[in-house]
Amino acid sequence: MSIAPALEAINIAKRYGGIQALDGVSLRVLPGQIIALLGENGAGKSTLMKIATGLERPDSGELKVDGESVHLANVVDAHRRGISLVPQELTLCDDMSVAENIELGNMVSRRGVLDRLATEKSAGKKLAFLGAELDGSTPVHDLTLAERAFVQIARALASGTRVIVLDEPTAALSGDEAAQVVSAVKSLASNGVGVIYISHRLEEVYHLADEIVVMRDGRVARSFQGPDFDKRAVVSAMVGALSSGDSERSLVDGPVVLRATRLAGRNLADFSVEVRAGEIVAVYGVLGSGREEVAGCIVGASEFSNGSVTVEGQPVRLSGGMRAAKAAGMGYVPAERRSQGLVLDQNVEFNTTLAMLPQLTTLLAFNRSKATTLTTSLCSELSIKGTPTSVIGTLSGGNQQKVLVARWLAAGVRVLIMDEPTRGVDVGAKAEMYKTIRDQAAKGTAILICSSDLEEICAISDRVIVMRDGRVAAEILHPQEIEVAVAAASHRPTLSEPS
Amino acid sequence: MSTDTPATVRPNMPGKRFSLLLRARRQGLLVVLIIVVAYFSFASPYFLSQSNLLNIGALSAALGIMALSQTFLVISRGIDISVGSVVALSGVLFGVLLGQGVDIWIAAIGGLAVGAAVGAANGLLVVRLKVDPLVATLGTLSIFGGLAYMISGSQTLFIDDPAFSFLGTGRVFGVPFQLLLFLVLFGVFLFVERRATIGRNIYATGGNLEAARLAGLRVDLTRFLLYVVSGLSAAVSGLILTSQLSATSAQVGAPYLLSVVTAVILGGASLAGGRGTVVGTLIAVSILGVLQNGFALLGLSSFAQQVALGTLLIIAVLLDQVGKRR
Numbered sequence: 001m002s003i004a005p006a007l008e009a010i011n012i013a014k015r016y017g018g019i020q021a022l023d024g025v026s027l028r029v030l031p032g033q034i035i036a037l038l039g040e041n042g043a044g045k046s047t048l049m050k051i052a053t054g055l056e057r058p059d060s061g062e063l064k065v066d067g068e069s070v071h072l073a074n075v076v077d078a079h080r081r082g083i084s085l086v087p088q089e090l091t092l093c094d095d096m097s098v099a100e101n102i103e104l105g106n107m108v109s110r111r112g113v114l115d116r117l118a119t120e121k122s123a124g125k126k127l128a129f130l131g132a133e134l135d136g137s138t139p140v141h142d143l144t145l146a147e148r149a150f151v152q153i154a155r156a157l158a159s160g161t162r163v164i165v166l167d168e169p170t171a172a173l174s175g176d177e178a179a180q181v182v183s184a185v186k187s188l189a190s191n192g193v194g195v196i197y198i199s200h201r202l203e204e205v206y207h208l209a210d211e212i213v214v215m216r217d218g219r220v221a222r223s224f225q226g227p228d229f230d231k232r233a234v235v236s237a238m239v240g241a242l243s244s245g246d247s248e249r250s251l252v253d254g255p256v257v258l259r260a261t262r263l264a265g266r267n268l269a270d271f272s273v274e275v276r277a278g279e280i281v282a283v284y285g286v287l288g289s290g291r292e293e294v295a296g297c298i299v300g301a302s303e304f305s306n307g308s309v310t311v312e313g314q315p316v317r318l319s320g321g322m323r324a325a326k327a328a329g330m331g332y333v334p335a336e337r338r339s340q341g342l343v344l345d346q347n348v349e350f351n352t353t354l355a356m357l358p359q360l361t362t363l364l365a366f367n368r369s370k371a372t373t374l375t376t377s378l379c380s381e382l383s384i385k386g387t388p389t390s391v392i393g394t395l396s397g398g399n400q401q402k403v404l405v406a407r408w409l410a411a412g413v414r415v416l417i418m419d420e421p422t423r424g425v426d427v428g429a430k431a432e433m434y435k436t437i438r439d440q441a442a443k444g445t446a447i448l449i450c451s452s453d454l455e456e457i458c459a460i461s462d463r464v465i466v467m468r469d470g471r472v473a474a475e476i477l478h479p480q481e482i483e484v485a486v487a488a489a490s491h492r493p494t495l496s497e498p499s
Numbered sequence: 500m501s502t503d504t505p506a507t508v509r510p511n512m513p514g515k516r517f518s519l520l521l522r523a524r525r526q527g528l529l530v531v532l533i534i535v536v537a538y539f540s541f542a543s544p545y546f547l548s549q550s551n552l553l554n555i556g557a558l559s560a561a562l563g564i565m566a567l568s569q570t571f572l573v574i575s576r577g578i579d580i581s582v583g584s585v586v587a588l589s590g591v592l593f594g595v596l597l598g599q600g601v602d603i604w605i606a607a608i609g610g611l612a613v614g615a616a617v618g619a620a621n622g623l624l625v626v627r628l629k630v631d632p633l634v635a636t637l638g639t640l641s642i643f644g645g646l647a648y649m650i651s652g653s654q655t656l657f658i659d660d661p662a663f664s665f666l667g668t669g670r671v672f673g674v675p676f677q678l679l680l681f682l683v684l685f686g687v688f689l690f691v692e693r694r695a696t697i698g699r700n701i702y703a704t705g706g707n708l709e710a711a712r713l714a715g716l717r718v719d720l721t722r723f724l725l726y727v728v729s730g731l732s733a734a735v736s737g738l739i740l741t742s743q744l745s746a747t748s749a750q751v752g753a754p755y756l757l758s759v760v761t762a763v764i765l766g767g768a769s770l771a772g773g774r775g776t777v778v779g780t781l782i783a784v785s786i787l788g789v790l791q792n793g794f795a796l797l798g799l800s801s802f803a804q805q806v807a808l809g810t811l812l813i814i815a816v817l818l819d820q821v822g823k824r825r
Contacts, residue, residue: 301713321712321715322712322713322714322715323715323716323717325715326715327715334713339707339709340713341713342707342710343702343706343707343710344706344707345773345774346702346773354699354703354711354716355715357696357700357716360696361696364696364697365694366694366695366696366698368694407714
């Protein structure tokens with residue numbers, strides 16, 4: 001190879017207590033190359049990236065920047081050598097401007113007075129590097145999520161940046177916004193920056209990466225050269241064995257359990273849906289299509305919800321909020337499991353039984369032994385890795401999500417409504433969640449899933465409702481046609497990505 | 500993932516056998532209590548006598564009762580700093596009613612009712628009108644305090660009724676009645692925290708309000724009732740103090756303006772919600788009581804006591820943060 005890699009990791013090992021997190025991993029990134037790093041949670045991706053960006057020191061192995069062996073003392077040292085990390089969680093100050101956020105820490109000042117023009121100029125250069133058109137004086141709270149991601153990435157840039165590590169930059173974004181971030185990443189690479197890209201979104205990775213490196217159990221399981229990837233091989237390298245089971249589903253004709261008629265919300269109008277016992281109906285739409293409001297409106301969790309909802313013919317009072325919905329037999333797994341779903345300080349049992357406290361109460365006292373028994377059996381039924389006394393915050397995203405499902409199974413719901421059921425969980429956990437959802441449907445639960453993940457919808461739904469501009473754009477009955485039809489219905493031609 | 504042992508410890512929730520000792524923070528607090536007690540018992544021969552210890556208990560009861568309800572309020576991510584004024588308001592109202600010739604027990608009920616009512620007002624402000632609890636109760640602190648002065652005409656009202664004085668000075672088998680009352684309430688609060696379903700409601704509400712709401716819990720009702728309980732407990736404390744002094748004035752609440760919240764935070768409850776225990780609060784109230792008594796015994800100024808208290812509070816919170824970082 002004629003060009004020296006911008007960053008090379010050779011035979012890196014790292015041990016935490018009894019766990020060999022990395023076991024002789026090598027990785028190289030050429031200038032301008034995009035390497036996608038895939039792997040389930042716990043595969044060693046984050047540890048490797050922490051070592052590459054100076055957050056952790058390896059037990060053994062070598063790091064080279066531009067062919068020269070280096071020891072990274074800390075993050076600042078790594079940054080100085082041209083290696084930066086863009087963390088997954090946005091760390092922006094909402095009330096400050098775009099430029100101030102980008103230049104946070106090295107704002108230009110003259111005798112202690114901020115030089116706003118110079119700051120905006122410097123920030124503007126970085127944004128241009130990303131191919132992003134943003135006004136440096138705009139306050140961050142006025143930005144879309146994709147634009148915030150630009151700001152976060154731009155902040156990581158410096159004049160000598162060689163390699164940028166992006167940790168799931170699109171995890172919280174909808175399809176359109178993710179596409180914008182993806183094109184910014186391409187722009188970075190075309191300017192000669194090496195990119196290490198961590199993502200759970202496979203389609204995005206196939207589209208973007210020059211090379212895919214799959215990690216499993218602290219090693220590189222396999223790497224693939226682009227541009228044409230063998231998708232099945234990538235997935236099977238990740239999970240070890242391909243979890244199939246997408247057997248052909250036929251249309252379900254049980255009795256209608258959930259019926260929502262002419263629902264309206266803030267950006268939702270005239271939405272109606274019927275879900276039969278045992279049926280999995282998906283509501284698909286990009287951000288802003290109204291899809292993200294559907295679930296909240298049906299269970300009355302949104303203060304704007306309006307319309308009529310019945311469960312098994314009985315009307316549900318929307319103004320009664322989640323309490324009324326629960327009493328009617330509905331369960332709701334919200335999109336943001338950490339901020340809307342879980343009490344993170346508490347344990348698995350506490351979180352599992354949260355929706356059925358009255359059933360576990362005798363004369364004011366909480367029946368703890370009954371709760372423990374129930375939680376234990378649900379943990380094994382849904383293969384949740386954790387005991388009833390494990391603190392929920394220490395579980396992986398996939399397991400946390402399963403606890404939220406367990407919460408409603410415990411309460412014995414007939415309708416389960418899930419918003420983005422697998423957002424931010426790894427491929428293996430996704431497959432398990434799909435199995436859980438199918439099992440529940442097979443038991444006769446009516447299931448409504450609101451999702452912006454097309455693969456997910458194709459994988460599990462019997463029927464799809466496509467949203468656009470706050471209204472139903474199409475209804476697709478045949479799962480085989482879903483992918484093409486949904487893509488066509490959900491994007492207006494002017495917005496669709498040419499790829 | 501969950502390989503390290505702390506992961507399987509239940510923080511602040513119904514404990515296993517040694518729950519009292521499980522939390523390093525609370526252990527630290529217990530150590531502080533032991534050190535303070537040890538110091539004063541060396542410094543003053545009178546300190547460890549039975550009568551002095553019961554005296555400390557009696558004088559801490561009013562603070563303790565308010566601190567119990569404040570603990571739950573803080574766990575639910577609320578706060579009520581108006582309690583000092585509620586103590587005064589309910590005590591003064593009681594005195595005024597008595598002065599009007601109202602039967603003493605009806606006047607007492609009137610005092611309690613006004614406590615519950617102003618607690619409900621706080622609750623409505625916070626829960627229904629969504630005013631930040633610190634701001635809301637800072638406002639009512641001023642309002643209730645001013646009302647207490649207006650109603651009493653800034654006068655000290657004297658109360659002479661042997662039956663009523665039992666509340667603040669009476670003894671049952673040698674134990675001050677107010678201390679017993681506090682201990683009984685402590686038992687009730689401990690039950691609610693560890694065993695009752697309402698306790699889970701409170702922890703869930705403070706730990707993640709939105710999650711609790713979306714699990715179908717009555718979060719608004721829970722939060723509202725905690726403010727009512729807080730107001731009621733301040734009224735109970737107001738009556739105890741009135742009975743103890745055989746007099747009431749708008750100034751009686753002054754010592755409680757900040758000490759209730761101080762005790763609760765010292766006891767390990769987090770202003771961020773979701774964490775805290777009544778056992779921690781009990782230890783913290785004991786520390787405050789011992790400090791006050793010990794400083795008085797040694798003839799040290801109450802200003803020195805304030806300095807010691809503030810230092811202790813900050814050290815305790817710092818220890819908490821160090822513990823969290825690990």
